[in-house]
Amino acid sequence: MTTSLQIIARRALGALTAAAVLTGVAWGSAVPLHHHDAHSAYLRLSWSARPERIEVCRTLSDEELSKQAEHMRQRMVCDGTFATYALRVEVDGQMLGESVIRGGGLRHDRPMYLLRDYAVTPGSHRFRVSVTRREQAGDVGYAGAVVPDVDTGRFAGRAAREVSEHARLARAAIPAQLVLDSTFTLLPMRVALVRFDAIERRLEVRVDRSPSS
Amino acid sequence: MIMVQYPLTVNMHALKRVFRRLLGAFEAALTWLYGWRWNPLHQSGTVSVLMLLVLLVTGLYLVLFYRVGAPAESVARIAADPWLGSWIRTLHRYATDVFVVASVVHAVKMFSNDRSWGPRTLAWVSGIALFAIGMILAWTGFVLAWDSFGERLAREGGRLLDVLPVFSEPVSRIFAGDGPVPNAFFFVNLFIHIALPLGMGVAFWLHLSRLARPAIIPPRALAWGMVAALTSISVVRPAPLGPAADPLTLTTSTPVDMVVAWWLPLTERLAPGVVWSLVVVIAVAALLVPRLTRRARVGSWAPSVVDPRLCTGCNQCPQDCPWDAITMVARDDDRGTLVARVDPALCVSCGICAGSCAPMGVGPGGRTGRDQLQALRSGTLPLLHQSNEHPIVVVSCMQAPESHREALRALGAQLHPVSCVGNLHTSAVELLIRNGAAGVIVFGCPPRDCVGREGPRWLYERMFNDREAELQPRVDRRRVQVATMAAGDREATLAAYRSFAASVAGLDAPSAPGVDETDALSDPDLYLCDPVPLAERLS
Numbered sequence: 079m080t081t082s083l084q085i086i087a088r089r090a091l092g093a094l095t096a097a098a099v100l101t102g103v104a105w106g107s108a109v110p111l112h113h114h115d116a117h118s119a120y121l122r123l124s125w126s127a128r129p130e131r132i133e134v135c136r137t138l139s140d141e142e143l144s145k146q147a148e149h150m151r152q153r154m155v156c157d158g159t160f161a162t163y164a165l166r167v168e169v170d171g172q173m174l175g176e177s178v179i180r181g182g183g184l185r186h187d188r189p190m191y192l193l194r195d196y197a198v199t200p201g202s203h204r205f206r207v208s209v210t211r212r213e214q215a216g217d218v219g220y221a222g223a224v225v226p227d228v229d230t231g232r233f234a235g236r237a238a239r240e241v242s243e244h245a246r247l248a249r250a251a252i253p254a255q256l257v258l259d260s261t262f263t264l265l266p267m268r269v270a271l272v273r274f275d276a277i278e279r280r281l282e283v284r285v286d287r288s289p290s291s
Numbered sequence: 292m293i294m295v296q297y298p299l300t301v302n303m304h305a306l307k308r309v310f311r312r313l314l315g316a317f318e319a320a321l322t323w324l325y326g327w328r329w330n331p332l333h334q335s336g337t338v339s340v341l342m343l344l345v346l347l348v349t350g351l352y353l354v355l356f357y358r359v360g361a362p363a364e365s366v367a368r369i370a371a372d373p374w375l376g377s378w379i380r381t382l383h384r385y386a387t388d389v390f391v392v393a394s395v396v397h398a399v400k401m402f403s404n405d406r407s408w409g410p411r412t413l414a415w416v417s418g419i420a421l422f423a424i425g426m427i428l429a430w431t432g433f434v435l436a437w438d439s440f441g442e443r444l445a446r447e448g449g450r451l452l453d454v455l456p457v458f459s460e461p462v463s464r465i466f467a468g469d470g471p472v473p474n475a476f477f478f479v480n481l482f483i484h485i486a487l488p489l490g491m492g493v494a495f496w497l498h499l500s501r502l503a504r505p506a507i508i509p510p511r512a513l514a515w516g517m518v519a520a521l522t523s524i525s526v527v528r529p530a531p532l533g534p535a536a537d538p539l540t541l542t543t544s545t546p547v548d549m550v551v552a553w554w555l556p557l558t559e560r561l562a563p564g565v566v567w568s569l570v571v572v573i574a575v576a577a578l579l580v581p582r583l584t585r586r587a588r589v590g591s592w593a594p595s596v597v598d599p600r601l602c603t604g605c606n607q608c609p610q611d612c613p614w615d616a617i618t619m620v621a622r623d624d625d626r627g628t629l630v631a632r633v634d635p636a637l638c639v640s641c642g643i644c645a646g647s648c649a650p651m652g653v654g655p656g657g658r659t660g661r662d663q664l665q666a667l668r669s670g671t672l673p674l675l676h677q678s679n680e681h682p683i684v685v686v687s688c689m690q691a692p693e694s695h696r697e698a699l700r701a702l703g704a705q706l707h708p709v710s711c712v713g714n715l716h717t718s719a720v721e722l723l724i725r726n727g728a729a730g731v732i733v734f735g736c737p738p739r740d741c742v743g744r745e746g747p748r749w750l751y752e753r754m755f756n757d758r759e760a761e762l763q764p765r766v767d768r769r770r771v772q773v774a775t776m777a778a779g780d781r782e783a784t785l786a787a788y789r790s791f792a793a794s795v796a797g798l799d800a801p802s803a804p805g806v807d808e809t810d811a812l813s814d815p816d817l818y819l820c821d822p823v824p825l826a827e828r829l830s
Contacts, residue, residue, distance in 0.1 A: 081782070081786075088323065088324060089324075089325070091324060092324035092325045095324055096520060100385075100520055100521070100523075101528070103392075103524070104385065104524055104530070106388065106548070106549050106550045107384055107385060107388050107530050107548045107549075107550060108531045108546035108547070108548065109546070109547050109549040110544040110546055110547075111545055111546075111547040111549070111555070112543070112544050113439075113541070113542050113543060113544055113545050114541040114542060114543055115543070118541050119541070120541070122467060122468065122539075124467035124468070124469050125469070126460065126464065182460075183459075188459065189460075191460055191464060193461060193463050193464050193467055267541040267542070267543070268539060269468060269539040269541065271467070271468050271539060284468075284539070286539050
C-alpha cells in the first residue's frame with residue numbers, strides 16, 4: 079500500500095515537473111531581450127548608386143580602325159577607373175562620421191551599396207550629409223569628345239549610339255557632389271532614412287513623424 | 292580490460308566522464324519520477340524525430356494560410372485564430388524548441404557514452420548536419436513570421452552574409468527601409484523552409500543507415516503523452532507574436548526564442564568575421580569529435596571475430612547484430628555451409644553476437660560464449676561451490692548502477708557482471724543453475740538505453756522464446772528471470788529480486804554444487820543450432 083502511494087506521489091511529482099519544464103519551454107521561447115534604449119534614434123544612410131567613371135578617351139585613326147574587324151571598329155576608346163567618394167555626416171555641426179565609399183566588387187565597378195546607421199539623440203537637429211567625389215574628372219571624357227560617325231551598312235549610327243549610352247551611364251552615376259543639409263525632428267525609437275533619389279539625382283530624407291507605438 | 296588511448300584523446304575522455312556523470316544523475320532523477328519506460332532521456336533521438344513529425348504536420352497547416360505578399364499580417368491572422376491557428380502555430384514553435392533540446396541531449400549522450408567514433412562516425416557527422424539544417428530551418432521559420440524577432444534575426448543574418456562574397460548586392464539593404472521588403476525575400480525563405488526538410492531526409496537516412504532495426508519514434512504512450520503535453524501548453528500559453536516588423540521603427544525589447552536563438556545576444560555584439568570564425572571553429576571541433584574520441588580497437592573495443600571451425604553457418608548472428616556488421620560468405624574449406632564474417636569497420640564491439648551463437652564461435656575477444664563459461668569457472672562457480680546455501684546469482688550489465696549491485700549483494704545475491712546482458716550466452720545461465728545456484732536473475736539496462744541497442748530484447752527472446760542460441764529446455768525456467776535495472780529506481784530492482792527470490796524459495800533444492808560441471812556444457816557440439824546447407828542459402 080505504502081509503495082503504491084509512493085508511486086502515486088512520485089508520478090504526481092513527475093507531472094508537476096513536466097508542467098514546470100513545459101512552462102520553462104514556453105518562457106524560453108519568448109524571452110524579452112533588450113534591443114534598443116528607450117531614447118534611441120538613428121540616422122540611416124541607405125542607397126545603391128553607380129559610381130562615376132573617370133576615363134580618358136581617345137579617337138582612333140582610320141589606320142588603327144582598319145586593323146580591327148568590322149564589328150570591333152569603335153572610333154572612341156576609353157580607359158579609366160571608377161570614382162571614390164568622401165562621405166561626411168554632421169549633426170548640429172559636429173562630425174558623426176567620415177569615410178570613403180567606393181563601388182562594390184573587387185574592381186569597384188559595381189554599384190556603391192551604402193547602409194550605415196548613426197545613433198542620434200532624438201530631437202530637432204540640423205543634419206548635413208555630403209558625398210564628394212575624390213578624384214578629378216578625366217581630361218578627355220567621352221561626352222566632350224568628337225565622334226565622327228564613319229560606320230556604314232549594318233553598323234551605321236554606332237558612334238551615335240555609343241555617345242548616347244555613355245551619356246545614359248553618366249546620368250545614372252552619382253553626381254560629383256551631393257549634399258543634404260536639413261533640419262528636422264527625429265522622434266524617439268525612429269529611424270530617419272537618407273536615400274539617393276536616382277531620378278532627381280539628389281539626397282532626400284524620409285522621416286516618420288508619428289510617434290512610435 | 293586493456294585500455295589504450297591516443298594521446299590527443301585523453302582530455303576528451305575526461306570530458307566524457309564529466310558529461311556521463313551529469314547526464315547519469317539527470318537520468319536517474321527522471322527515472323525516479325517517471326519510471327524507466329517513460330524516461331525521455333532514454334529517448335532523446337526518437338524524441339527529436341517525433342518533434343520533426345509534429346513540425347511537419349503543424350507546418351503543413353501553417354503553410355496553407357501563410358502569404359508571402361503579406362507575411363506579418365497572415366501570421367497575425369493565424370495567431371488570432373483561437374480555435375486552431377493560435378495553438379498550432381505555438382505547437383510548431385514549441386516543437387522546434389524541444390527538437391533543439393532533444394538533439395543536443397542526444398549528441399551529449401552519444402558523446403559521453405563513447406558512441407561518437409569508429410563505425411558511428413557517419414551517424415555523428417550526419418547528426419551534426421541534421422542539427423545544422425534544423426537550426427537553419429528554425430531561423431528561416433522565425434524570419435517568415437516577420438515580427439520584430441523575425442526582423443532581428445533577418446538583420447543579423449544579413450549582417451553575417453554580407454561579409455561573404457556571395458551576393459552581388461548586400462542582403463542587409465533589403466531591410467533598410469527605402470522600399471518594401473520584396474516578396475521574393477519571403478518566397479526564398481519559404482522555399483528554403485520547405486525544401487531543407489528534404490535535405491534533412493537524406494541526412495536522416497545516412498544517420499540511421501548503419502543501424503539494423505532503428506528505433507525511430509518513442510514508445511506510443513510516451514509519444515502521445517509528449518504531444519498532448521505540448522499541445523496543452525500551446526493552448527494554455529500561446530507563443531507571443533512581436534509587433535510587425537518596421538524597418539524605420541526601433542523596439543526596446545524583442546520576444547526572442549532563447550532556446551533556438553540563444554546565440555543572438557552574443558553575435559550581435561561581435562564583428563561578422565569573428566562570428567564566422569567561431570562558427571567554423573565550432574563546426575570543425577564537432578566534426579573532429581569522432582577523431583578525438585576514438586579508441587584503439589583492442590581490449591573491450593576490439594571488434595568481434597569468427598572462429599570458422601565453430602561456425603555452422605546458421606545465419607543467426609547476422610540477424611541479431613544491431614549494426615549489420617556480420618554477413619554470411621562462402622567458406623574456403625569443404626564444408627557445405629556459409630561462414631559468418633564480421634566487418635571490423637562496422638562492428639562496434641557490442642558483443643551481441645556472442646550471445647547469439649550456440650557453438651560460441653563469434654564475439655569480441657574475451658567475451659565469446661566460451662570465454663564467458665571460462666570466466667564463470669574461474670570466478671563465480673568456485674564461490675557457489677564454497678557456499679553452504681544455494682544463492683541466487685544476479686547477472687548484471689557493467690553499466691548498471693553500483694548502488695543497486697551493492698544493495699543486491701547485501702541481500703545475499705551472488706553477483707556476476709557481464710559487459711552487456713545481450714552478450715550473455717544462455718549456456719552461462721545453465722551452467723550457474725547446474726552448479727547450485729537457486730536461480731539466476733539477469734538485470735539488463737532499460738531497453739532503449741542499452742549501449743548494445745538490443746541486448747535486453749535478444750536476451751529475453753533467447754531465454755524464453757527459443758531464439759537461437761536458446762536456453763535449453765532442460766533448464767527449469769522457474770529458476771530464471773529477466774528484469775530491468777535502471778539508475779534512479781533501486782526499489783524496483785530490489786522488488787524484482789525479492790519477488791524472484793520468493794518464487795525460487797518455493798521450489799525444490801537445486802542440484803548440489805559442482806556435480807554437473809563437466810557434462811554437456813563442456814561439449815558445445817551437443818547443443819549446436821542447425822546449420823543451413825550452402826545450397827539452400829544460395830538459392
